[in-house]
Amino acid sequence: MYDHNGDPLVRNTAPSSMRNSYHNTSRDRTRSGSRGPLGSVNAHHDKRSLDDLMRDCSSLGRNSVYSRAIITTAIDFTVGEETIVDPRTDDADWNKDVRERFADWCEVCDNTGQLSFNEIAGDVVKSWFTSGAKLANKIVVNGRYCRLEMIDPIRLMNEAGRGDSREMLGGVQVDLKTNRPIKYWVADWNEQGTGVDYDPKPYDATGIWLVNNPRLQEAGQLRTAPRFAASIDKIEALETACKSTMGAYQLATFFALFITRNSPQGVPTQQVMAQAMVDQGLAKNQQEAIDRGVWQPMSVMEGLDGEDVKQIKPEHPTTGFSDMMWDELMVICAEQGYPLELVFMRFIRNYSASRSAIAVAWKKIRKDQKSLIRRFYRPVYLWWLANEIRQGRIKNPPNNQWSKCGFLMPRMPVLDPKAEAEAWLMQLSGGIKRHREVLHENDQGERDEFMTDFAEERKTNEDAGLTYGKPEQTTKSVSVNVEDEQGSELDA
Numbered sequence: 001m002y003d004h005n006g007d008p009l010v011r012n013t014a015p016s017s018m019r020n021s022y023h024n025t026s027r028d029r030t031r032s033g034s035r036g037p038l039g040s041v042n043a044h045h046d047k048r049s050l051d052d053l054m055r056d057c058s059s060l061g062r063n064s065v066y067s068r069a070i071i072t073t074a075i076d077f078t079v080g081e082e083t084i085v086d087p088r089t090d091d092a093d094w095n096k097d098v099r100e101r102f103a104d105w106c107e108v109c110d111n112t113g114q115l116s117f118n119e120i121a122g123d124v125v126k127s128w129f130t131s132g133a134k135l136a137n138k139i140v141v142n143g144r145y146c147r148l149e150m151i152d153p154i155r156l157m158n159e160a161g162r163g164d165s166r167e168m169l170g171g172v173q174v175d176l177k178t179n180r181p182i183k184y185w186v187a188d189w190n191e192q193g194t195g196v197d198y199d200p201k202p203y204d205a206t207g208i209w210l211v212n213n214p215r216l217q218e219a220g221q222l223r224t225a226p227r228f229a230a231s232i233d234k235i236e237a238l239e240t241a242c243k244s245t246m247g248a249y250q251l252a253t254f255f256a257l258f259i260t261r262n263s264p265q266g267v268p269t270q271q272v273m274a275q276a277m278v279d280q281g282l283a284k285n286q287q288e289a290i291d292r293g294v295w296q297p298m299s300v301m302e303g304l305d306g307e308d309v310k311q312i313k314p315e316h317p318t319t320g321f322s323d324m325m326w327d328e329l330m331v332i333c334a335e336q337g338y339p340l341e342l343v344f345m346r347f348i349r350n351y352s353a354s355r356s357a358i359a360v361a362w363k364k365i366r367k368d369q370k371s372l373i374r375r376f377y378r379p380v381y382l383w384w385l386a387n388e389i390r391q392g393r394i395k396n397p398p399n400n401q402w403s404k405c406g407f408l409m410p411r412m413p414v415l416d417p418k419a420e421a422e423a424w425l426m427q428l429s430g431g432i433k434r435h436r437e438v439l440h441e442n443d444q445g446e447r448d449e450f451m452t453d454f455a456e457e458r459k460t461n462e463d464a465g466l467t468y469g470k471p472e473q474t475t476k477s478v479s480v481n482v483e484d485e486q487g488s489e490l491d492a
Helices: 016-021 047-063 065-078 092-106 117-130 227-252 269-279 286-292 320-336 351-391 417-429 435-441 447-464
Strands: 084-087 133-141 145-151 172-174 181-186 201-204 208-212 256-261 307-312 405-408 481-483 489-491
Touching (some): 047 065, 047 117, 047 227, 065 117, 065 227, 065 351, 117 133, 117 227, 133 351, 145 351
Antiparallel strands (some): 084 405, 133 208, 172 181
């Protein structure tokens, strides 16, 4: 605010004396290490850092059973077993025709002829965990048929291998005014396919786009890190701990022995047993036999005078290892947005606890599903549909409603069919859920088709006298007269 002379009424001053109002603005012995550097979201996702993360996270995707369990769970529940488009125009016949045509195209959409559209979508979701993104290129074969080419983000590279700048970041060239990608610089693989040739070529962003990892992407961020980025050390440490513990457990199944002798003279027992293995043709020489282990299951060896045998009992595994392992996995899975019940099919708690964990996680899975639709499904579908209309294979719908569509995505799994059915009935009778939604949650398809099939099945059932209700219990009382040995009648 200013007075009539133009002088400010209030002068803002920096409260430098208040800097230590937050205790965590300073570090001490309990908070070791240095602070991370300041920078933009793109500066924290430079090409070199992303390449290192992609190497480690891709290795986890290949070698870690824990990582692979999380990835397959994400694919199963985000993508599902089939990609079904749901056109929503006023023309039911047009909707059905487009839905069937798109399903046929999904089987041949891959430019390499290997994957279906559903499998490509699964690869996109996997890339969110291992490489942070997937590059999708739209191709029109012979000017008539749409095909997809999926490109690894490791091939994205700045022009001539230069460093990142405000205009170019990790192979993504942007418009400085809008920060929108205008070109993607893609390098080819070398002849062995083990690296890139460092000679990237520019591709216009109108025909190619980067399907980034939607989790934690910030405004203005061009490249995203893999989802395993913050869990690499935890997963690797858990894999090492499990391998070491299982090794100790394996040793415990044998007799681990330590032989001592009073006098150092004589040939060591280990060499004697190693030579026996060589004589039997089990090893080429003594050293190979020693390296492989001379003590075999059920082996017996007579000791020399003065030798004593002591059994070694490993301290691991302890009973606490299982608790530690599952606690660590629970933290890792929670960071990734999935409960143990879904990832490891660990249904050891009661119904309410397991369903609550899945229901909470399903909100995050739904966000991933919606991101997949917005970033990949919908752009591909509209591109395919526009080309089909342009080629005359599909007519333009009335009122130009061709862009109105949805996708039928996987629904939350049912743990107790009876309890879930009762809940659906209550929601239907209370008017808080539509019959169409319940049918989708049970993978029963569209309501119009369901009602047609249901009416036909009901009529044929009536003609055949078939009912699905529980059989009614009936009882019948019968009075029987019998004679005793003297000929008198008795009521039974």
